[in-house]
Amino acid sequence: MNIILFGAPGSGKGTQAKLLTEKYGFDHVSTGDLFRYEMSHNTPLGIKAKEIINRGDLCPDDITLGMLKNHILNHPDSKGFIFDGVPRTIPQAEMMDDKSFFDMMDIDMVLYLHVEMEEVERRILKRAQLENRADDTPEAIKVRVQNFFNQTMPLVDYYKAQGKLVQVDGMQTIEKVFESLCVEIDKKQQA
DSSP states (O other): OOEEEEEOTTSSHHHHHHHHHHHHOOEEEEHHHHHHHHHHTTOHHHHHHHHHHHTTOOOOHHHHHHHHHHHHHTOTTOSOEEEESOOOSHHHHHHHHOTTTSTTOOOOEEEEEEOOHHHHHHHHHHHHHHHOOTTOOHHHHHHHHHHIIIIITHHHHHHHHTTOEEEEETTSOHHHHHHHHHHHHHHHHHO
């Protein structure tokens, strides 16, 4: 089973993906982690990505999906993947659906963690203070939240049209959100 975990920055995708990975044995693929790995190892891709991410902008689709494809190909025995942070745009979603590019798998469901805008900003600022993340400056946060609403929100309709989208209330406690996600995954597995 391959799942896209979708939501605004700070909606709890990373936390929920870790919990779901522990429960179901999926491979959690976070584009953030892939990029942080490349950046911390100062690869040519990592240096370029650091420059783009620190501005609060999104990396080009071919870089993001090329890294993703390599990760999937390097994990052929996976029970399934939870994608956290990809796709972020309609072109990325179309690339993932394109069998000539992404022929190794299909997306079974898209779980959308819906969180109100004010809560998103509050959570990101809190995370920035706790983790001291370089990409969580107030300016970068504003750009990322704006990018999400301009470029990523159209994915709700894209996946709704495919019958794959399930919206979950991300304003609940971590435990309640996890419980809601498990109910949806269990329903899909039994279908």
